[in-house]
Amino acid sequence: MSSPHPRGAERHAQLGSYLESWVVWAADPDERHRGASGGVLTALSAWLTETGRVNRVIGAGPAEDSRRTVSVTITDRETALASAGSRYAPVATLASPDVLDSDGAVVAKPCEASALSRLAEGRDLQERPLLLSFFCAGTPSQKATDDLARELAGADDTQVNALRYRGCGWPGDFTVTTDEGEYRTDYRTSWGDKLGPSMQWRCKICPDGVGESADLAACDYWETDAAGYPLFEEGDGRSGLLVRTERGREVLHAALEAGVLVGEPLEAGKIAAVQPGQTWRRANLAGRLLGARLAGVPVPRYRGFPLVRLAFGDLRQSLRSARGSWRRARSSMSRRRRP
Numbered sequence: 001m002s003s004p005h006p007r008g009a010e011r012h013a014q015l016g017s018y019l020e021s022w023v024v025w026a027a028d029p030d031e032r033h034r035g036a037s038g039g040v041l042t043a044l045s046a047w048l049t050e051t052g053r054v055n056r057v058i059g060a061g062p063a064e065d066s067r068r069t070v071s072v073t074i075t076d077r078e079t080a081l082a083s084a085g086s087r088y089a090p091v092a093t094l095a096s097p098d099v100l101d102s103d104g105a106v107v108a109k110p111c112e113a114s115a116l117s118r119l120a121e122g123r124d125l126q127e128r129p130l131l132l133s134f135f136c137a138g139t140p141s142q143k144a145t146d147d148l149a150r151e152l153a154g155a156d157d158t159q160v161n162a163l164r165y166r167g168c169g170w171p172g173d174f175t176v177t178t179d180e181g182e183y184r185t186d187y188r189t190s191w192g193d194k195l196g197p198s199m200q201w202r203c204k205i206c207p208d209g210v211g212e213s214a215d216l217a218a219c220d221y222w223e224t225d226a227a228g229y230p231l232f233e234e235g236d237g238r239s240g241l242l243v244r245t246e247r248g249r250e251v252l253h254a255a256l257e258a259g260v261l262v263g264e265p266l267e268a269g270k271i272a273a274v275q276p277g278q279t280w281r282r283a284n285l286a287g288r289l290l291g292a293r294l295a296g297v298p299v300p301r302y303r304g305f306p307l308v309r310l311a312f313g314d315l316r317q318s319l320r321s322a323r324g325s326w327r328r329a330r331s332s333m334s335r336r337r338r339p
Helices: 029-034 040-050 077-082 110-119 142-153 187-198 246-257 268-273 276-294 307-337
Strands: 010-012 016-018 020-026 056-062 069-074 104-108 130-134 162-164 174-178 181-185 216-220 239-243 261-265
Touching: 010 268, 016 239, 020 029, 020 040, 020 246, 029 040, 029 077, 040 056, 040 069, 040 077, 040 104, 040 130, 040 216, 040 246, 040 261, 069 077, 104 110, 110 130, 130 246, 142 174, 142 181, 142 187, 174 187, 216 246, 239 246, 239 268, 246 261, 276 307
Parallel strands: 056 104, 104 130, 130 216
Antiparallel strands: 010 016, 020 239, 020 261, 056 069, 162 174, 174 181, 216 239
16 A cells, blocks of 8 residues: 655645645535534535536445445435445445446545555546545444344344444434334444454554545544543534545535535644544554564555654554554464464
């Protein structure tokens, strides 16, 4: 994986390259309410398709059985709203055969945006799909979703009528609907206690949770406590938005002028300040990679990310990360060797 360094862009060690940074939200109250963090990607998907700027938007949404997440095609406001809200589960968004079409757009995880950008290399910018991404903390296992649904609703696989991870509020509750009723738990519990701990190892050593390869990358612009930690109190959603390319800049300003989005410019550092999970992971990634490598575990090669420089910002913590990564890797290898 490589970090893009476009000419003329500003550079933030934690957020990557950008042309502009904003705090924005959907002007439409329903889109803002149903989206995960201000409904920005939902509003853009609806507007892009209904105005003919793109023929379709490829994204992710609930499968017919509600518990699974699948690649979906958005063609209007109705289908955009149907896929609104985050999906904290495995999904192959790029499985659609239309993802490389120049007349479309794709809403994808940062790793998928990076992969799609590499696939489109050699094409003129206007011959590529518009790439929209979001800040990603990692992908939990599907089993974590199933276990939480069962814990809340006592429902087996055939009894869930609908399942929502977030949205319908900000941040919104994890909600399971069955014939017997609606069961929910707050975001801090669903993500922090249940889903997040099941995240795959690959996500824990990913350098790009911030969508560096996208044209536009959105994130929660949280309210924080005195220590800078997100409060997760319910409110009207707001997104931080990083403009990565000239194409992204044109789309954003057109959406603002059309009244699709509302917002104002913001210092990029203020986005980093309310995303402690992203900044901590990137600052400690060099240590994690070193520990895994010393334990004999192959690790990916990353180019253009200032991981070593960030590691020296808190060398003691980086060494602790290296030691912890080494111990976990050795323990995992030992368990695999047991008969």
